[in-house]
Amino acid sequence: MDKIKVLGISGSLRADSYNTALLKSSVELSKEYMDIEIYDISRIPLYNHDHEKIKIPESVIEFKSAIESCDSLLFALPEYNSSVTGVLKNAIDWASRAESPLNGKPCAIMGASGGLSGTAGAQLHFRNIASSVNLICMNAPKLQLRRSKSLFNENNVLTDQSTVEHLIKFLKAFEEWTLKFMNKKK
Numbered sequence: 001m002d003k004i005k006v007l008g009i010s011g012s013l014r015a016d017s018y019n020t021a022l023l024k025s026s027v028e029l030s031k032e033y034m035d036i037e038i039y040d041i042s043r044i045p046l047y048n049h050d051h052e053k054i055k056i057p058e059s060v061i062e063f064k065s066a067i068e069s070c071d072s073l074l075f076a077l078p079e080y081n082s083s084v085t086g087v088l089k090n091a092i093d094w095a096s097r098a099e100s101p102l103n104g105k106p107c108a109i110m111g112a113s114g115g116l117s118g119t120a121g122a123q124l125h126f127r128n129i130a131s132s133v134n135l136i137c138m139n140a141p142k143l144q145l146r147r148s149k150s151l152f153n154e155n156n157v158l159t160d161q162s163t164v165e166h167l168i169k170f171l172k173a174f175e176e177w178t179l180k181f182m183n184k185k186k
């Protein structure tokens with residue numbers, strides 16, 4: 001059977017982002033049964049309805065096509081001011097326009113924060129956005145990393161063993177979640 005095709009989206013553009021690092025660890029830990037492609041949303045311009053009427057930017061067309069051709073989406077959400085980051089919301093706004101590839105797409109959310117929130121606020125807000133664009137979010141298990149600096153090594157590799165074990169369980173649950181929406185049989 002073909003491996004599940006996942007598009008991984010980090011809500012942080014920061015080079016040393018813990019959320020992008022979390023996605024990279026997810027790629028490694030699930031590579032036997034999932035192909036996670038990490039998609040860079042930094043080229044997506046700020047949404048402007050006037051621009052949309054003239055010409056859809058190439059970067060948006062590419063982004064929508066990448067969403068269309070994957071089986072599910074894995075979001076790594078940083079928390080900014082108790083919500084999702086502007087860059088991520090902007091990318092979702094673009095993708096949600098005419099013939100939205102988000103409609104009915106299964107997804108999972110995880111997140112890493114610098115402090116103690118574990119991105120709980122961002123994840124709650126993301127669920128509201130997801131329901132608006134009809135992304136179908138996995139509810140459990142949750143993955144909310146607190147004090148991320150202590151969980152990653154100096155090369156930004158996830159090294160905290162209990163977190164690695166939890167991530168392995170989370171990714172297996174995400175595989176099951178994705179398969180529910182596919183005709184593929186294991």
Ligand SMILES: Cc1cc2nc3c(=O)[nH]c(=O)nc-3n(C[C@H](O)[C@H](O)[C@H](O)COP(=O)(O)O)c2cc1C
Pocket residue numbers: 012013014016017018019020078079080081082083112113114115116117118119
């Ligand atoms: C503008 C801004 C707002 C932030 N707000 C929060 C917040 O509400 N809650 C929180 O836990 N961390 C907050 N942080 C800290 C982030 O959790 C931290 O910068 C984290 O490393 C961001 O994710 P990244 O490493 O993937 O870039 C904020 C950071 C910035 C730059």
